Amino acid sequence: MGNFLAIRWAWLYSPSERPCLAGAREAEVSILVPLLDREQAARLPQRAREVVEYRKSGLSLNHIQGCPLDCAYCLRHTYGLWDQRQPRALMPDAEAVDRLVSHRYFRPHVTPVQVLNRATDPFLPSVRPHTLAVLADLDGRGLRNHALVITRHQMKPGDIVRLSQRVNRKVTLLFTYSGIDDTRIEPYPSAVAAASLTLMSAPARRRYRTILYWRPLVPGLNDTDGHLERACALSRLADATVFTGLFYRDQIAAYYRDGGLPEPYEATTRRKIVPETLEQRVLAAFAGSASLFRKTSCAVSYVHGLPDYNGHYGIRELCDICPAGQVSRCRSAHRVPSASQIQKAADALPDTAGMQVASISERAAIVSGLADEQPRYYLQHALGFQVHDVRHPHHPHRHGRADIGWKDAPGDD
Secondary structure, X not given: OOEEEEEOHHHHOOOOOOOOOOOXXXXXXXXXXXXXXXXXXXXXXXXXXXXXXXXXXXXXXXXXXXXXXXXXXXXXXXXXXXXXXXXXXXOOHHHHHHHHHOOOOOOOOOOOEEEOOOOOOOOOOOOHHHHHHHHHHHHHOOOOOEEEEEEOOOOOHHHXXXXXXXXXXXXXXXXXXXXXXXXXXXXXXXXXXXXXXXHHHOOOOOOOEEEEEEOOOOOOOXXXXXXXXXXXXXXXXXXXXXXXXXXXXXXXXXXXXXXXXXXXXOOOOOOEEOOHHHHHHHHHHOOOOOOEEOOHHHHHHHHOOOOOOOOHHHXXXXXXXXXXXXXXXXXXXXXXXXXXHHHHHHOOOHHHOOOEEEEEOOOOEEEEOOOOOHHXXXXXXXXXXXXXXXXXOOOOOOOOOOOOOOOOOXXXX
């Protein structure tokens, strides 16, 4: 299908690691990620064609799409890409990086970036070289932005060397681990992610950081005492741990029903679901932990010794489990912006023309008039302060999660 992307092995691999291919020139060999032509790319669903998209934890680059791991809860369901299991590229790596750094939302040294996190795994064998090429390209530009790489696949000793060569970027590896044993839900075993986390966390001196990304936690599926104990033991190997729940969207629920899978909840919602009793059990199991977080950006910032780039400090109940030193960092960086400062930051974007600042408190700025979430994320990262949409209120002590499973919930959000 289409052409094939070519990269330089000499750039990405040490001499002892280079593949030995009969008849191959040393300068270039092909990596089997099909490069779609324009007509093929144009037939993709609209959201799949958006290779740069803002998500809460960063500006996400997704020029390679398709994954064979088949996690039943995968967000590919919501992008019309579930049936695409072979990774395919919409453009070469260099073009994708150019598109990322020239995007209206990108700010050098400020905007956190996520690499290939929406529709593939960045360390699938055929995708790995492209992930490393993107990171090398960004690093070569002298950019100091956060770079988040989320994987559940097998990593190799050579990855330690290559990722440690990144001198400018703040690279964080987040290992998705759930401990789910039901292969109908998660065919690819969590043990692989656990082994990768162990491998990549072992070196005492390394430039990148590691996070146990404990997700999705689902009552009745992976929340037994044994599951909690194994996750707690694994967390001791990582630089930090984040726990979170399930995105249960309409498309995912339909897939569960059509496949006869046990439905975890009776309703769907736009936010992740972490029931109150489940959170309490997690906190009890991790009572001795000094590096457990509810939010991805909190953990990513912590492992690099920086204040939270999403400005969660205003949501004070989020910080009750954070290390004291990290709370101090975030407190020192916390600045409540004025309405004029928020408007000035918004003026840089064409998609904030109708935005109005409804209110400002120590917790967050409440705005209206935004068509979608992406400019809101831009403003949060530009200001280092929480920006909420008046249509989707954040209820106290629920930490921006769905109301499902919480006492006195006002209704679905």
